[in-house]
Amino acid sequence: MKQTPSPVKRLWELAGAHRRAYALSIILAILGVACGMVPYFAIAYIMLCLIDGVTALNTYALWCGVILLGFTLKLLFSTLSTTVSHTATFQTLKEVRIKIADKLSRVPMGYIIDQSSGRFKDVIVDRVESMEPILAHLVPEMTSNLFVPLCIIVYLFILDWRMALASLVTLPIGFLCYMGMSRGYSERFSGLMKRVQKMNATIIEYVGGIEVIKAFNQSANSYQKYSDAVNDDARYAVDWMKDTQLFMSMSNTIWPSVWLAVLPIGAILYQHGTLSAPVFLTIMILSLGIVGPILGAIKFTDNISQLGTIVEEVGNLLDAPEMVRPDHDADIHDLAIHFQDVSFSYDLKAPKPILDHINLTIQPGTMTALVGPSGSGKSTITKLITGFWEATSGVITLGGVDLKKIPLSQLSSYVSYVSQDNYLFDESIRENIRMGRLSATDQEVEDVARKCGCHDFIMGLEHGYDTIVGGAGGHLSGGERQRIAIARAMLKDAPIIIFDEATAYLDPENESLVQEAISKLVQGKTLIMVAHRLYTVTGADQLVVVNQGRIEATGTHRELLQKCPLYKEMWQAHIGSRDEGGATA
Numbered sequence: 001m002k003q004t005p006s007p008v009k010r011l012w013e014l015a016g017a018h019r020r021a022y023a024l025s026i027i028l029a030i031l032g033v034a035c036g037m038v039p040y041f042a043i044a045y046i047m048l049c050l051i052d053g054v055t056a057l058n059t060y061a062l063w064c065g066v067i068l069l070g071f072t073l074k075l076l077f078s079t080l081s082t083t084v085s086h087t088a089t090f091q092t093l094k095e096v097r098i099k100i101a102d103k104l105s106r107v108p109m110g111y112i113i114d115q116s117s118g119r120f121k122d123v124i125v126d127r128v129e130s131m132e133p134i135l136a137h138l139v140p141e142m143t144s145n146l147f148v149p150l151c152i153i154v155y156l157f158i159l160d161w162r163m164a165l166a167s168l169v170t171l172p173i174g175f176l177c178y179m180g181m182s183r184g185y186s187e188r189f190s191g192l193m194k195r196v197q198k199m200n201a202t203i204i205e206y207v208g209g210i211e212v213i214k215a216f217n218q219s220a221n222s223y224q225k226y227s228d229a230v231n232d233d234a235r236y237a238v239d240w241m242k243d244t245q246l247f248m249s250m251s252n253t254i255w256p257s258v259w260l261a262v263l264p265i266g267a268i269l270y271q272h273g274t275l276s277a278p279v280f281l282t283i284m285i286l287s288l289g290i291v292g293p294i295l296g297a298i299k300f301t302d303n304i305s306q307l308g309t310i311v312e313e314v315g316n317l318l319d320a321p322e323m324v325r326p327d328h329d330a331d332i333h334d335l336a337i338h339f340q341d342v343s344f345s346y347d348l349k350a351p352k353p354i355l356d357h358i359n360l361t362i363q364p365g366t367m368t369a370l371v372g373p374s375g376s377g378k379s380t381i382t383k384l385i386t387g388f389w390e391a392t393s394g395v396i397t398l399g400g401v402d403l404k405k406i407p408l409s410q411l412s413s414y415v416s417y418v419s420q421d422n423y424l425f426d427e428s429i430r431e432n433i434r435m436g437r438l439s440a441t442d443q444e445v446e447d448v449a450r451k452c453g454c455h456d457f458i459m460g461l462e463h464g465y466d467t468i469v470g471g472a473g474g475h476l477s478g479g480e481r482q483r484i485a486i487a488r489a490m491l492k493d494a495p496i497i498i499f500d501e502a503t504a505y506l507d508p509e510n511e512s513l514v515q516e517a518i519s520k521l522v523q524g525k526t527l528i529m530v531a532h533r534l535y536t537v538t539g540a541d542q543l544v545v546v547n548q549g550r551i552e553a554t555g556t557h558r559e560l561l562q563k564c565p566l567y568k569e570m571w572q573a574h575i576g577s578r579d580e581g582g583a584t585a
């Protein structure tokens with residue numbers, strides 16, 4: 001079994017080419033914190049001069065200059081460190097997002113469909129974004145905030161080990177309180193993330209389904225789901241807060257109070273004559289300087305847990321099982337498609353497969369129509385040919401090559417797929433059509449649009465081909481969107497074209513126009529159609545009757561009327577439902 005890498009290892013992998021930049025930012029941050037410590041030493045020295053009765057103004061001026069220089073260099077180094085770590089972080093996050101998007105193109109469609117779109121948006125946009133402050137600050141600041149105070153602690157031990165211990169007394173006590181506060185942090189944080197994801201998913205569902213919600217007057221009901229998710233999230237956060245508040249206040253109070261131990265212990269030692277005034281003073285001042293950075297470093301431990309949870313989520317996406325395909329194009333000699341004893345289940349645990357031991361041959365350059373009752377598995381057959389899914393058992397071949405041995409990009413260049421709900425991107429109509437073939441000229445885009453019956457309605461729009469069609473093509477009618485999707489598929493000019501109820505949205509007049517255009521455009525190509533309106537496919541070379549995941553019969557329209565009772569029944573129901581003067585056998 002493949003082992004999941006730890007979050008640290010994963011982070012190391014994700015940082016990739018930017019590890020050197022992070023190393024540089026750590027060095028710069030250490031220099032920054034070290035320079036930030038200089039004023040403490042300078043103040044200690046000035047105090048000693050005052051005690052010693054030094055009167056030369058130059059000495060004080062010099063040490064004030066040192067203080068100023070310390071602050072200036074601290075500012076300079078920490079700015080540089082932050083700049084370097086932010087640049088590396090933004091690059092890393094960009095690469096993580098590209099990796100995830102790239103991954104989505106290699107996982108089976110099922111993996112994407114089975115998750116809510118809110119989850120992908122949540123991980124790719126929000127979770128990755130929330131890595132930014134942590135990654136950019138945690139790496140340099142945590143390291144430097146630990147390193148420099150450690151050096152000072154060593155120095156304190158050299159000065160006086162008893163006082164050094166006294167200056168550290170509040171650290172473990174504060175740390176115990178902090179541990180109480182952080183108990184179960186990872187589980188709590190991932191619980192919070194789950195609630196945030198649920199909020200995302202419910203709001204996306206609410207907005208996406210707003211038309212249906214309004215049409216069926218379900219606002220209160222659907223809003224309830226969202227408000228429940230919001231309330232649950234708030235309740236969870238408040239409960240978490242209540243459980244940790246006392247520990248948080250205690251640790252925040254105890255940690256900085258270093259003088260609680262330093263002053264009385266120092267005074268006693270001084271009285272006993274075992275501690276000199278200059279050392280006492282120096283330790284008093286330096287002890288103030290070590291707690292701040294250490295506190296800063298300790299507070300990053302929350303971020304480490306958060307980062308761990310986020311990196312794990314990103315890792316789960318990156319580790320999703322892929323459709324394993326070869327890197328090199330396969331040798332495909334002809335375009336015959338064969339299904340050999342193919343079975344398929346969307347859910348492997350389902351008791352019954354969706355397709356059950358199917359055998360089918362689709363000859364190149366012919367028209368095949370898949371017909372049959374709703375839910376019988378027609379679309380599923382086409383989705384296996386496009387490579388959206390893989391057969392659970394049996395083999396599907398194209399030109400004699402198993403589809404599993406054809407890279408998805410090569411398969412995609414052979415197959416154009418148009419379904420009932422083709423997505424249009426929030427771009428111009430021209431670019432939406434051009435997506436079929438990016439190298440197509442404007443003229444070619446317009447030619448294909450003309451042939452698919454889109455040109456006239458496009459020219460009727462205010463900005464013609466430059467009209468932005470809105471997310472998912474929302475500003476066009478169903479039929480208009482469909483014709484654009486058909487034009488896009490036609491422009492691709494693939495040798496195999498699949499229409500999955502592609503003309504379902506068109507009114508009869510436009511349907512015959514588009515059908516006519518399609519029949520011209522697909523000449524010489526393999527056409528596979530899923531059709532409910534049987535009269536549109538009576539001329540097919542082969543009709544395949546699919547029933548409950550099995551192939552009931554194949555043949556021409558006339559042959560099936562003779563030999564397949566189910567087809568005959570469907571046909572009679574079909575012509576019965578059509579207007580007078582409609583299709584006849």
Ligand SMILES: Nc1ncnc2c1ncn2[C@@H]1O[C@H](COP(=O)(O)OP(=O)(O)OP(=O)(O)O)[C@@H](O)[C@H]1O
Binds near residue numbers: 347354374377
């Ligand atoms: N992504 C999916 N996950 C799980 N089950 C699915 C999925 N897509 C389809 N199904 C199920 O598979 C079965 C076959 O669906 P399919 O869409 O292939 O049938 P169809 O014959 O094309 O139906 P229709 O004519 O109504 O479009 C149905 O029971 C459907 O509920």
